[in-house]
Amino acid sequence: MILTEKLEQIKAIFTEMEQALIAYSGGVDSTLVAKIAYEVLGSRALAITAVSPSLLPEELEDAKIQAATIGIPHQIVQTHEMDNPNYTSNPVNRCYFCKSELHDTLKPLALELGYPFVVDGVNADDLHDYRPGIQAAKERGARSPLAEVGITKAEVRQLSQQLGLPWWDKPAQPCLSSRFPYGEEITVAKLQRVGRAEIYLRKLGWHNLRVRSEGDTARIELLPEQIKEFVLTTNLPSVVSAFQDFGFIYVTLDLEGYRSGKLNQVLNQQPLSANS
Structure with missing residues (x-):
C-alpha cells in the first residue's frame, strides 16, 4: 500500500472517531498523529503531554512549540510513575508500569472532557520490538492509528516531511x-x-x-x-x-x-x- 493511501486511512479513522485525545510526547510519531488529527478534527482534537522527572525539560519545550506550530490545543498533565516501586525498581517490564500510569491518567481525563478515544503514536515497527508499554495501553483501550494502518518509523519521517513538519528528522528521545x-x-x-x-x-x-x-x-x-x-x-x-x-x-x-x-x-x- 502506498503512503498516500495509508494517510487517507488514518484520516478516515479520525473522521470516524469524531473527537480524540492524543497522548503527545513531542516525538516525531505522536507529533505526526497530532498533525493529522488536527487536520481532520480541528479543535475536536486535543494533545496532552505528560510531565514527570523522566522527561527532559527541553523535550517539553519542543512539544509546546510543535503543538503551537500545528495549531492543535495542547495541555500538560503530571504523572506519578516515580511513586510506584514496580517502576522505580526498574524491572524488564518497567515500561508497562509507565504506560499504565500514563493511560490511567489520560483515560479518565478524556472521558471527563468528552473525548471518547485516547490515541498514541505507536508505529508498526514498535510492534516488533520489546515494548511492554504497548500492552498497558491496549488494556486501557488506547488506539494506535500509525500501527493500525502499518506505518513504519521510516514512513513516519517520510510522511512528516511531506506534510511540511520541520522536525521530521528529529532524533528519537525515549524517557x-x-x-x-x-x-x-x-x-x-x-x-x-x-x-x-x-x-x-x-x-x-x-x-x-x-x-x-x-x-x-x-x-x-x-x-x-x-x-x-x-x-x-x-x-x-x-x-x-x-x-x-x-x-x-x-x-x-x-x-x-x-x-x-x-x-x-x-x-x-x-x-x-x-x-x-
Whole structure:
C-alpha cells in the first residue's frame, strides 16, 4: 500500500472517531498523529503531554512549540510513575508500569472532557520490538492509528516531511529511565544527573546520543561515525569535569556507538513477546 493511501486511512479513522485525545510526547510519531488529527478534527482534537522527572525539560519545550506550530490545543498533565516501586525498581517490564500510569491518567481525563478515544503514536515497527508499554495501553483501550494502518518509523519521517513538519528528522528521545540497566533502581536524582549530562553534550553540538548510567559510571554513546571526531575535537578533561560535577565519578565512551534498542540486548537470551 502506498503512503498516500495509508494517510487517507488514518484520516478516515479520525473522521470516524469524531473527537480524540492524543497522548503527545513531542516525538516525531505522536507529533505526526497530532498533525493529522488536527487536520481532520480541528479543535475536536486535543494533545496532552505528560510531565514527570523522566522527561527532559527541553523535550517539553519542543512539544509546546510543535503543538503551537500545528495549531492543535495542547495541555500538560503530571504523572506519578516515580511513586510506584514496580517502576522505580526498574524491572524488564518497567515500561508497562509507565504506560499504565500514563493511560490511567489520560483515560479518565478524556472521558471527563468528552473525548471518547485516547490515541498514541505507536508505529508498526514498535510492534516488533520489546515494548511492554504497548500492552498497558491496549488494556486501557488506547488506539494506535500509525500501527493500525502499518506505518513504519521510516514512513513516519517520510510522511512528516511531506506534510511540511520541520522536525521530521528529529532524533528519537525515549524517557530518561531507559538510560539505566534493568534492575538498577531509578531515582529522581539519577534522572536529573543523566538529563543534565545529555543537555551538556547537546550544547556542545552532539545531538543523536545517549548517556547511559550504571552506578557511578556514565557511558557516552554517539553515532559510530562521530566517535573519532568527538575524541579529536572535544576537550575531554572538560567533559569529565562537567560529568563529575553532575555526580558521576567515571566517564567512558562506548566504542560501538549509539544503537537503538541497545538496552534490550541483555534480553536476547530470554526471548520475550513484543507486547508483553
